[in-house]
Amino acid sequence: MNPLHLTQHSGHRLRLAWLVVAQLVGLFTVLRISLAVFYASPLPVSLIDWVHCFAVGFHFDLAVGVLLATPIALWSTVGSLAPWTTVRSRRILTVGSVLGWTAMVFLLISEAFFFEEFESRFNPVAVDYLIFPHEVFVNVWESYPFLRVLFGCLILGTGAALLSLRVTRSVPTLGRNPFAAAIWALCALGLGLSFRSSEALFSRNRSVNELAGNTFVALGTAILTRNLDYAAFYPTIPLEEAFDLARNRLLSPGQIPSGGPRSLQRHIPGNASRPKLNVILLLEESLGSEFWGSLGRSGASLMPRMDAFATNEALLFDNLYADGNRTIRGYEGVYCSFPPLPGDSIVARDRTLNVETIAQVLGRDGYKTTFIYAGRGSFDGTGTFARKNGWEKFLELKDFSKKIIRLSGVFAMRISTINQSKK
Numbered sequence: 001m002n003p004l005h006l007t008q009h010s011g012h013r014l015r016l017a018w019l020v021v022a023q024l025v026g027l028f029t030v031l032r033i034s035l036a037v038f039y040a041s042p043l044p045v046s047l048i049d050w051v052h053c054f055a056v057g058f059h060f061d062l063a064v065g066v067l068l069a070t071p072i073a074l075w076s077t078v079g080s081l082a083p084w085t086t087v088r089s090r091r092i093l094t095v096g097s098v099l100g101w102t103a104m105v106f107l108l109i110s111e112a113f114f115f116e117e118f119e120s121r122f123n124p125v126a127v128d129y130l131i132f133p134h135e136v137f138v139n140v141w142e143s144y145p146f147l148r149v150l151f152g153c154l155i156l157g158t159g160a161a162l163l164s165l166r167v168t169r170s171v172p173t174l175g176r177n178p179f180a181a182a183i184w185a186l187c188a189l190g191l192g193l194s195f196r197s198s199e200a201l202f203s204r205n206r207s208v209n210e211l212a213g214n215t216f217v218a219l220g221t222a223i224l225t226r227n228l229d230y231a232a233f234y235p236t237i238p239l240e241e242a243f244d245l246a247r248n249r250l251l252s253p254g255q256i257p258s259g260g261p262r263s264l265q266r267h268i269p270g271n272a273s274r275p276k277l278n279v280i281l282l283l284e285e286s287l288g289s290e291f292w293g294s295l296g297r298s299g300a301s302l303m304p305r306m307d308a309f310a311t312n313e314a315l316l317f318d319n320l321y322a323d324g325n326r327t328i329r330g331y332e333g334v335y336c337s338f339p340p341l342p343g344d345s346i347v348a349r350d351r352t353l354n355v356e357t358i359a360q361v362l363g364r365d366g367y368k369t370t371f372i373y374a375g376r377g378s379f380d381g382t383g384t385f386a387r388k389n390g391w392e393k394f395l396e397l398k399d400f401s402k403k404i405i406r407l408s409g410v411f412a413m414r415i416s417t418i419n420q421s422k423k
Helices: 003-013 015-038 047-078 087-118 124-131 133-143 146-169 178-193 206-212 215-225 239-250 304-312 327-336 358-364 379-388 397-422
Strands: 370-372 393-395
Touching: 015 047, 015 087, 015 146, 015 206, 047 178, 047 206, 047 215, 087 146, 087 215, 124 133, 124 215, 327 358, 327 379, 379 393
Parallel strands: 370 393
Antiparallel strands: none
């Protein structure tokens, strides 16, 4: 075959790969613009930062698009398209293309919902959710119009797939060109090595930095590092100032500091003759203040009975602050008395044997400790953490039928006895 014809055939065959790159870059750009318009921080952003944001974003998008389209490019230039000319093969290619593009659109829309919640691209929190698909799917199904979103993704995915398939119909089955394949591979390698995730950290506005990122870059970084940029997600102050502030907040009348300038240790005098009372810590999953009328919810309260109990029969603390945006972050604060770490929670990390917890403290004081979890102990590493760090017994969902019912009956009888004594 004439070399000129060979090159022309290769260029013709590469049209599918270039079309996929263009489609991907277009989808990434539409997502970036949508996030900037609907979900980005309202803080003022300079024109230079916006230009920088979209320039970095295009660099990421182009590199990712070329890398994802590399298998198609190699197949188009050194493979044979002849097998795909049969009716059955075309059907397989059509279904595969529709499913692939639908999954891609679904991934980008999922990131939009994630950005709305966390004002961030995919990060280790998203990876944590993927580890427990059953719990997450139930939550997503109840919280979002899942079927409508999926149907919309199917329509967009079908459109993108049909556009690609129209190109493949006119691609010749001959004209292999290893030289063109090598050039594409070198370009993909060069683009892949030309960027770093830190390239998006150019602005003081975290939202703009997040917008400059890319879905696959963010997800890959989260999977590989499992760490969050602490300064990006948490406000910081000088260390000495932080210790002074914490000591002043922690010290109560009668307590004596017992450590150095970088210590929060303090001596708290007690009375050993006082009887030991039972201690019950009750943590409720996802019970945010936005559901309570007594805590300022606009409109009708979603928890009228709990509101009545809080305002009439219990103590209501209305000046508290959350130590994180997930229940597992609450574990760190309630059980271990420290704020959440960047990346994985202390509950889900390795090397967490013998962490100082309230169970350790109570155990040294003669208490018997039991952790009752209304779920599977494997979720978020809860069971492993509890067993390693002070709780003598751990009861989970599978234990409820034989143990929890008996315990709840004893507890109910105890409450009944208390109520009778009050009368």
